[in-house]
Amino acid sequence: xxxxxxxxxxxxxxxxxxxxxxxxxxxxxxxxxxxxxxxxxxxxxxxxxxxxxxxxxxxxxxxxxxxxxxxxxxxxxxxxxxxxxxxxxxxxxxxxxxxxxxxxxxxxxxxxxxxxxxxxxxxxxxxxxxxxxxxxxxxxxxxxxxxxxxxxxxxxxxxxxxxxxxxxxxxxxxxxxxxxxxxxxxxxxx
Numbered sequence: 001x002x003x004x005x006x007x008x009x010x011x012x013x014x015x016x017x018x019x020x021x022x023x024x025x026x027x028x029x030x031x032x033x034x035x036x037x038x039x040x041x042x043x044x045x046x047x048x049x050x051x052x053x054x055x056x057x058x059x060x061x062x063x064x065x066x067x068x069x070x071x072x073x074x075x076x077x078x079x080x081x082x083x084x085x086x087x088x089x090x091x092x093x094x095x096x097x098x099x100x101x102x103x104x105x106x107x108x109x110x111x112x113x114x115x116x117x118x119x120x121x122x123x124x125x126x127x128x129x130x131x132x133x134x135x136x137x138x139x140x141x142x143x144x145x146x147x148x149x150x151x152x153x154x155x156x157x158x159x160x161x162x163x164x165x166x167x168x169x170x171x172x173x174x175x176x177x178x179x180x181x182x183x184x185x186x187x188x189x190x
Contacts, residue, residue: 003067004029004058010065016054020045029054084123084130086161091137099141100171110168110185117181119158138166160186 004010006029014032015025024039026032036050059066102110114120123134155164159179167186174188181187 004055004065005067008065010058010062012061016057083121083156083158087123087156087163090162094141101169102171107169113183113185114164114168120155121158123156141166142169
């Protein structure tokens with residue numbers, strides 16, 4: 001079943017043409033669907049599947065209105081954007097609480113684990129301002145002496161939503177989280 005993008009206004013309006021030639025319009029796609037149901041009921045026509053029919057006809061008229069199966073590309077892009085949002089939220093919460101650092105040696109060991117982790121995902125850098133904000137947030141937490149591992153810059157943990165280059169330096173408690181890989185330095189082993 002094809003779906004129309006509900007937040008895109010169709011250039012020809014919210015319109016459906018019934019098999020008998022009647023044009024049914026509304027202020028939204030759901031309004032058109034409701035009117036198709038009412039029209040068919042009043043005229044003793046078979047109910048059919050108005051939602052599917054309205055969406056299919058709209059997509060046929062204007063394919064750019066439709067949501068197509070893209071093999072997961074949209075889902076992956078949404079996850080990346082979501083990870084960036086999680087990282088920014090993590091930085092905001094981090095800056096509001098006291099924290100301490102681990103030794104540089106331990107930070108390097110942790111970074112080595114993160115580099116090989118399947119939950120290690122690149123953050124979409126976005127515009128110049130976004131890159132600048134992430135860099136400034138990292139610098140505000142780590143200070144001058146700690147830069148993070150270069151290979152981890154602009155990477156985040158898809159499970160915990162933190163920026164790895166910064167997190168490896170922080171002396172934070174471990175977590176019980178079954179989504180984390182067994183060798184994760186952040187995972188508490190029971």
